[in-house]
Amino acid sequence: MAKHRRLNKTTTRRVAAASAAVMGATVLAPGVAGAVEVVVPNTDVRVDVQGLDQVQGLQNVPNIEQFVPSMQSAPAAGNYAAAVTVPTAAPASSGQAIVDAVRSKVGAPYAWGAAGPSSFDCSGLTSWAYKQVGKSIPRTSQAQASAGQRVSLDALQPGDIIAYYGGASHVGIYVGNGMIIDALGSGSPVAERPLHYMPIHSAVRF
Structure with a gap:
């Protein structure tokens, strides 16, 4: 269950839109994983989404860093259980x-x-x-x-x-x-x- 705060009808619609954009990527594996914080731009609404750290291609969603701050910088210790991992290029042989x-x-x-x-x-x-x-x-x-x-x-x-x-x-x-x-x-x-x-x-x- 996602933890949330200060949600009204308008912000609920914004959260739904943000979550839809974020979850447009393909999930690697089912099941509950660490919670990742999703924010609604220009509001103080923040939602902890379970399993978001298992989403593949998350970094390719347009303007994703506006919704998932961890895509822009490493999260502070204790913010959530698991950070989003962005694939890096393999080193040369x-x-x-x-x-x-x-x-x-x-x-x-x-x-x-x-x-x-x-x-x-x-x-x-x-x-x-x-x-x-x-x-x-x-x-x-x-x-x-x-x-x-x-x-x-x-x-x-x-x-x-x-x-x-x-x-x-x-x-x-x-x-x-x-x-x-x-x-x-x-x-x-x-x-x-x-x-x-x-x-x-x-x-x-x-």
């Missing part, structure tokens, strides 16, 4: 974050034994990019090729490491669309190249 990190270094100079942040060798670049997303991987190209989980070329995902040549002496990061980014060698800055630019040894995922 770690693979895409690795790609974003390595792409930020395109044009950086090659330097043997360097692992960033201003210059790189091949495995220094891959280990640096993984470090940006909180992943620690082996430092050398051979160790990276050995330690990662082997994946087939037809199952590549952005962020996978591609090892090249018979001894896995070179590595790059697969960035999608048949391309890698690597630190190729002296005189060649970090750049994007075709996946099959060199003979492939293996592909691994961490």
